Amino acid sequence: MMQLPDYAQLHSAMTRKAYGFFDRGDYNLNLVGIRKADTSANTFNDHLAVAFRLNGASHCYLFPATTDPGLYWRQQPANVKGTAILVPGQYPGLWQIGKHQGSYTALVQRGPVRVYRDSNRDRILDTDAPIEGGYFGINCHRASAHQNSQQVDRWSAGCQVLADPLDFNLLMALCQRAEPLWGNRFTYTLIEEGDL
Structure with missing residues (x-):
């Protein structure tokens, strides 16, 4: 089972990786994806962490999510080069x-990312695949608007997706509190289970 970090453990893991960590000011959000080592799953077995301070106190929420594409898009890539898997x-x-796709409020890509292009259409995530950089619509959004989703399937073709719409609503509420203080720019860090 994946170890779920608290604020201090997440801060420590990010520091070991030499990543920036926002530790000053209210609602200065650290958005961190934690990818589980299981590379064959089609479930929301990863987590998206939101760590921040408010009135000096540290807070860390952990939401079930996926940081990799669902089985549908692994077997039927939307891009001829292969399915996008975000590089940590x-x-x-x-x-x-x-x-998100012109439909509902979410976090949408405004900066470049690096993705693996998994093109062999099987159930296993291939991270020894070619890497491509650019703008691919790698957003952060929810799965179903009405219920907690159990399988990823079509919900992610490479986006970072939260399983529970209530968790997603909380994430967006935090981002909307942060935006007037820090601007409409949100840094995202993807780490792996072994980094904790």
Whole structure:
């Protein structure tokens, strides 16, 4: 089972990786994806952490999520080069508050990312695949608007997706509190289970 970090453990893991960590000011959000070592799953077995301070006190929320694409898009890639799998790393100012596919408010890509291109259409995530950099619509959004989702399937073709719409609503509320204080730019960091 994946160890779920608290604020201090997440801060420590980020420091060991030499990533920036926002530890000053209210609602200075650290958005951190934690990818589980299981590379064959089609479930929301990863986590998205939101760590921040408010009135000096530290807070860390952990939401079930997926940081990799669902089985549908692994077997039927939307891109001829293969399905996008976000490469672990820190992506400064990656997201802004906007509309996911023009539909509902989410965090949408505004900076470049690096993705593996998994093209063999099987159930296993291939991270020894070619890497491509650029703008691919790697957003942060929810799965179903009405229920906690159990399987990823079509919900992610490479986006970072929260399983529970209530968790997603809390994430967006925090981002909307942060935006007037820090601007409409949200850094995202993707780490792996073994980094904790």
